Amino acid sequence: MTTQATSMKNEHDNKQNVRVAVDMEHxxxxxxxxxxxRDINLVIHKGENVVILGQSGTGKSVLIKCIVGLIDLDEGxxxxxxxxxxELKDKELVELRKKIGFxxxxxxxxxxxxxxxxxxxxxxRQLHLIPKEELNSLVKEALENVGLSETIELKPSExxxxxxxxxxxxxxxxxxxxxxxxxxPTTGLDPxxxxxxxxxxxxxxxxxxxxxIVITHDIECAKLTGNRIIVMKNGMCAAEGSYTxxxxxxxxxxxxxxx
Amino acid sequence: MENTILQQSQDQHQEAExxxxxxxxxxxxxxxxxxxxEVSSLIFFTLRFFKEVFKPPYEFNELMKQSYLIxxxxxxxxxxxxxxxxxxxxxxxxxxxxxxxxxxxLPAMVAISIVREMGPAITALIFAGKVGSGIGAELASMNxxxxxxxxxxxxxxxxxxxxxxxxxxxxxxxxxxxIFADVIGLFGSLVxxxxxxxxxxxxxxxxxxxxxxxxDLFPAVIKTFFFGFAIGVIGCYKGYNSNKxxxxxxxxxxxxxxxxxxxxxxxxxxxxxxxxxxxx
Numbered sequence: 454m455t456t457q458a459t460s461m462k463n464e465h466d467n468k469q470n471v472r473v474a475v476d477m478e479h480x481x482x483x484x485x486x487x488x489x490x491r492d493i494n495l496v497i498h499k500g501e502n503v504v505i506l507g508q509s510g511t512g513k514s515v516l517i518k519c520i521v522g523l524i525d526l527d528e529g530x531x532x533x534x535x536x537x538x539x540e541l542k543d544k545e546l547v548e549l550r551k552k553i554g555f556x557x558x559x560x561x562x563x564x565x566x567x568x569x570x571x572x573x574x575x576x577x578r579q580l581h582l583i584p585k586e587e588l589n590s591l592v593k594e595a596l597e598n599v600g601l602s603e604t605i606e607l608k609p610s611e612x613x614x615x616x617x618x619x620x621x622x623x624x625x626x627x628x629x630x631x632x633x634x635x636x637x638p639t640t641g642l643d644p645x646x647x648x649x650x651x652x653x654x655x656x657x658x659x660x661x662x663x664x665x666i667v668i669t670h671d672i673e674c675a676k677l678t679g680n681r682i683i684v685m686k687n688g689m690c691a692a693e694g695s696y697t698x699x700x701x702x703x704x705x706x707x708x709x710x711x712x
Numbered sequence: 713m714e715n716t717i718l719q720q721s722q723d724q725h726q727e728a729e730x731x732x733x734x735x736x737x738x739x740x741x742x743x744x745x746x747x748x749x750e751v752s753s754l755i756f757f758t759l760r761f762f763k764e765v766f767k768p769p770y771e772f773n774e775l776m777k778q779s780y781l782i783x784x785x786x787x788x789x790x791x792x793x794x795x796x797x798x799x800x801x802x803x804x805x806x807x808x809x810x811x812x813x814x815x816x817x818l819p820a821m822v823a824i825s826i827v828r829e830m831g832p833a834i835t836a837l838i839f840a841g842k843v844g845s846g847i848g849a850e851l852a853s854m855n856x857x858x859x860x861x862x863x864x865x866x867x868x869x870x871x872x873x874x875x876x877x878x879x880x881x882x883x884x885x886x887x888x889x890x891i892f893a894d895v896i897g898l899f900g901s902l903v904x905x906x907x908x909x910x911x912x913x914x915x916x917x918x919x920x921x922x923x924x925x926x927x928d929l930f931p932a933v934i935k936t937f938f939f940g941f942a943i944g945v946i947g948c949y950k951g952y953n954s955n956k957x958x959x960x961x962x963x964x965x966x967x968x969x970x971x972x973x974x975x976x977x978x979x980x981x982x983x984x985x986x987x988x989x990x991x992x
Contacts, residue, residue, distance in 0.1 A: 518861075521865055522864075523861050523864060523865065547867050550865060550867055551867050553865070554865075555861075555862070555865045557858045557861065557862060558858070559857050559858055561857060561858040561859050561861065561862035562859070562862075563854075563859055563862075564853075564854075564857070564859070565850075574866070574868075575866040575867070575868075578866060578867055578868045579866075579867055624866075628866070
């Protein structure tokens with residue numbers, strides 16, 4: 454390859470990197486003999502909401518836990534915001550993690566802390582010498598964004614399921630992540646609250662231009678939030694497309710998700 | 713009849729399939745394997761503690777909070793127990809000493825018993841029950857509800873924040889609690905002595921301090937650092953590595969107490985051997 458061709462390729466790759474938030478190539482993960490991720494190839498673009506559907510046990514949650522670094526991959530290349538995670542040192546991984554938000558299925562709020570302390574915790578960890586006034590205004594803003602201003606001195610146990618999810622989202626968004634990972638955000642919620650959470654996911658995408666991966670079994674949530682939908686089967690991406698494309702798929706198994 | 717014999721034969725065949733020939737070997741293999749895996753895992757966990765404890769950033773605020781919860785909040789239980797132990801030990805010892813006409817030795821004997829053994833061992837066991845199980849259950853429930861994962865995702869080292877602080881607090885607080893328990897235990901003894909006689913506080917404590925020497929106090933306090941460390945590490949280990957699910961929380965709390973209590977006795981036995989070596 455000539456020098457000009459190499460530089461053109463590099464330029465092309467750089468342009469691709471600028472638009473790509475997460476690039477997964479041949480990701481594999483096994484737990485003993487249980488091959489959870491067999492060969493995942495997926496690109497998430499910046500500002501895009503991707504919904505992942507699939508039966509329980511197909512590796513959806515494992516996939517996003519691999520992305521955020523909670524589970525180590527066995528094989529494959531994972532590039533996040535232009536950085537190959539396998540080449541990063543521990544400190545660099547921690548720095549990268551700060552750009553990724555994760556909303557857990559159970560919201561994972563710290564039970565021993567109040568709502569205010571739950572929100573202050575990530576801020577204090579990341580911005581060590583943050584002035585008290587700034588801390589207060591960030592906490593208030595985060596709570597206003599999710600409509601929970603009046604709960605500031607309550608404990609998580611005093612909140613409803615929907616409120617806990619919204620608080621979990623506020624805690625994640627307080628650090629203004631570039632990538633958001635949602636693990637079944639509407640599970641266990643009534644239809645009205647589910648819709649509220651789905652709308653919040655959309656608002657987050659618009660307001661902060663985040664790239665998101667939403668793991669869900671809730672078709673309404675998938676329809677509302679997903680720019681693109683991936684269907685996973687046996688640890689691999691079985692189908693990809695818009696809601697309408699997949700709903701009218703020739704494959705009866707894929708159609709069955711939308712019926 | 714034929715059907716019955718056939719059924720019995722099938723049952724025996726099924727039983728043979730369910731229970732393998734080398735059943736007892738398999739069981740003992742798995743028990744030993746599990747035991748050694750558990751011990752090696754605990755050793756790695758302890759080594760990780762020593763690796764993390766000296767590395768900045770230091771979680772000073774959390775250490776203070778845990779010391780308050782682990783130390784200060786254990787004062788009432790420790791105090792009441794120590795008082796009762798001192799009182800009961802005195803009442804129980806009096807008749808035996810009286811038989812030998814050595815009743816006047818009562819304060820000295822009780823003081824040595826409390827300071828050398830009863831204070832450290834009983835306080836450590838209470839500490840294992842209260843603090844060890846508390847740490848195990850707390851970390852296990854944090855594990856089950858993904859709070860530890862959430863901490864890691866937010867860029868915090870959960871081992872440093874949760875484990876290092878709790879182990880350090882337990883290590884530093886138990887010796888203080890033991891000294892407190894010793895003092896309260898001696899007051900319990902004073903009450904016990906005065907139930908059937910009249911000994912002034914001044915006379916009682918002067919007899920106590922005459923009988924106690926540095927080599928009684930020093931090893932007894934030193935070993936409590938090890939007790940506290942063991943209780944902290946085991947509580948954290950059981951909680952941090954608990955199985956997912958609510959059942960895991962109960963198991964973690966329970967096994968933390970059992971294992972930590974056992975470790976207290978083991979350390980005590982080793983400490984006594986070492987102390988006696990130096991005393992001879």
